[in-house]
Amino acid sequence: PRKDSVMFEVLKQQLTASLANKGKDPSSVFSDSVSYIMGNYNARRRPLTLDRVDEIKLDKAFSVYQDRFSNASDFIFTFVGNFAVDSLKPFIETYIASLPSTGTKETWKDVGIRFPKGVINKVIKKGSESKSTVRLTFTGTGQYSDLEATQLDQMAKVLEIRLREVLREDQGGVYSVGVGATIFREPITTYSVTISFGCAPENVDKLTGLVIEEIKNLKAKGGTQTNVDKVIAEDTRGMQTSVKDNSYWLYNLQDKYYYNEDPKSLLQDAALVRKLTVERTKELANRYLNTENIIKIVLMPEGK
Incomplete structure (x- = not known):
């Protein structure tokens, strides 16, 4: 692209208008706050705000672009779809082989971003609507395997079903509830399990207590x-659908190449989702839902 100062200023004006509106939206403020807190207030997790727009400089942005695309030595190109491999050759010769290359390989740098440790409670006050959002996140270090990541995700789904039964159907106290779990492989192997729900401000403490009780039950029993059978059935159906989608293969093949793993292991994914047991959900809950390492972040209306 060319260095167009007029278009650059137009984009900055659009960004300024967008950020002005974003700063008034409680959900956006909450999301930015969560990212900053979970990044342990690292400068690289600092939200983009109006006062930082002037820090964006055209010369610097263009210089970064030129640097990043000056050497394609370690670029990875992955193609998925219904095509004959030989038919790609002329396109690769024209559009990829012609890219600049110095032969230099790069790697990532650990910039020291880690989850905060211990029991942390934060309240974000924004907006006037009588509605709160509660986010409970359990974090720690661990080890990665495809089976571990799959079953941790499934344990989270089992917990979500139970919380939906208790908080929404039995108590009628939440607008929605979700549980998500991820194992991160870089810069070190860490994990997060996040439970989030929306409720009336006066119900935050009561419903949080019920969540903790259900976690204790999951650890005990x-x-x-x-619910285990439900999750296995849902994941099996999901896998049957995913393998027909190019995006599934594109993402996972890139992942296997990046981590220098056998791409044929993807053919075992369907079997992995069927291995979950009741006892395994208990083991995973005790391993990953450590209430001594929990971050509670709550969005409350102003004045509450």
Whole structure:
């Protein structure tokens, strides 16, 4: 691209208008705050705000672009779809082989961003609507395997089903509830399990207490066989659909190449989702839901 100062100023004006509106939106303020807190207030997790727009300089932006695309030595190109491999050759010769290359390989740098440790409670006050959002996140270090990541995700789904039964159907106290779990492989192997729900401000403490009780039950007994079977069935159907989608193969093949793993292991994914047991959900809950390492962040209306 060319260095167009007029278009650059137009984009900055659009960004300024967008950030002005974003700063008034409680959900956006909450999301930015969560990212900053979970990044342990690292400068690289600092939200983009109006006062930082002037820090964006055209010369610097263009210089970064030129640097990043000056050497394609370690670029990875992945093609997925219905095509004959030989038919790609002329396109690769024209559009990829002609890219600049110095032969230099790069690697990532650990900039020291880690989850905060211990029991942390934060309240973000924004907006006037009588509605709160609660986010509970359990974090720690661990080890990665495809099976571990799959079953941690499934344990989170089992917990979500149970919380939906208790908080929304039995108590009628939440607008929505979700549980998500991820194992991060870089810069070190860490994990997060996040429970989030929306409720009336006056119900935050009560419902948070119920969540903790259900976590204790999961640690003591595991999920019910009914809920484990539900998750296995849902994941099996999801896998049957995913393997027909190019995006599934594109993402996972890139992942396997990046981590120097056998791409044929993807053919075992369908079997992995069927291995979950009640006892395994109990083991995973005790391993990953450590209430001594929990971050609670709550969005409350101003004045509450």
